[in-house]
Amino acid sequence: MQKRRFVGIGIAVLGGFLLLSVPNESVAGAHLVYERIGYQSGVETVVDYFLANVGGDDRVNGRFSDTDMAQLRGHLIDQVCEATDGPCTYKGKNMREAHAGMGITEAEFAIIAGHFAAAMEKAGVSASDHATIMSVLSAMQDDIVGQ
Numbered sequence: 001m002q003k004r005r006f007v008g009i010g011i012a013v014l015g016g017f018l019l020l021s022v023p024n025e026s027v028a029g030a031h032l033v034y035e036r037i038g039y040q041s042g043v044e045t046v047v048d049y050f051l052a053n054v055g056g057d058d059r060v061n062g063r064f065s066d067t068d069m070a071q072l073r074g075h076l077i078d079q080v081c082e083a084t085d086g087p088c089t090y091k092g093k094n095m096r097e098a099h100a101g102m103g104i105t106e107a108e109f110a111i112i113a114g115h116f117a118a119a120m121e122k123a124g125v126s127a128s129d130h131a132t133i134m135s136v137l138s139a140m141q142d143d144i145v146g147q
């Protein structure tokens, strides 16, 4: 009886451990997000939709008036590719350096993040991959806002 209870507890603990390890597994296997997005051309589509959204939004497009947009596009493609575990290496500045001295507000960050979310939706990125990528963006907020 006692032994059976131990086995039961053991199975419950193991089950809990396996359940807990599922989210980690999906983060560790993020290259699958890159694949499901549609590899390089899928990443480029998302970034192009995103840049079109930003360019059409008068609340934030003035920020990019002096920016080399072709270079920014390249950096964003590498960044998204790398963040989804694709075969790219982001070679731009880190997020704190890239936005230093700009005084970007939380509201602007929310607008930009919203444009990225809309771009993923338009490109047909699944809800769970969408959530994974948005959590990567959210983690950058402190390095971008208020620098």
Ligand code: HEM
Residues within 6 Å of the ligand: 060, 063, 064, 066, 067, 068, 072, 075, 076, 079, 091, 092, 093, 094, 098, 099, 104, 108, 109, 110, 112, 113, 137, 138, 140, 144
């Ligand atoms: C999740 C949010 C964001 C990400 C992932 C992101 C990413 C980047 C990257 C990769 C670069 C290029 C860095 C380099 O050239 O080395 C960059 C530059 C820039 N970002 Fe962001 N950014 C974000 C939010 C914002 C926001 C909210 C604004 C302002 C509304 C902004 C304005 C700019 C500007 C103006 C530049 C270009 C600076 C230049 O001309 O050299 N970014 N960003």
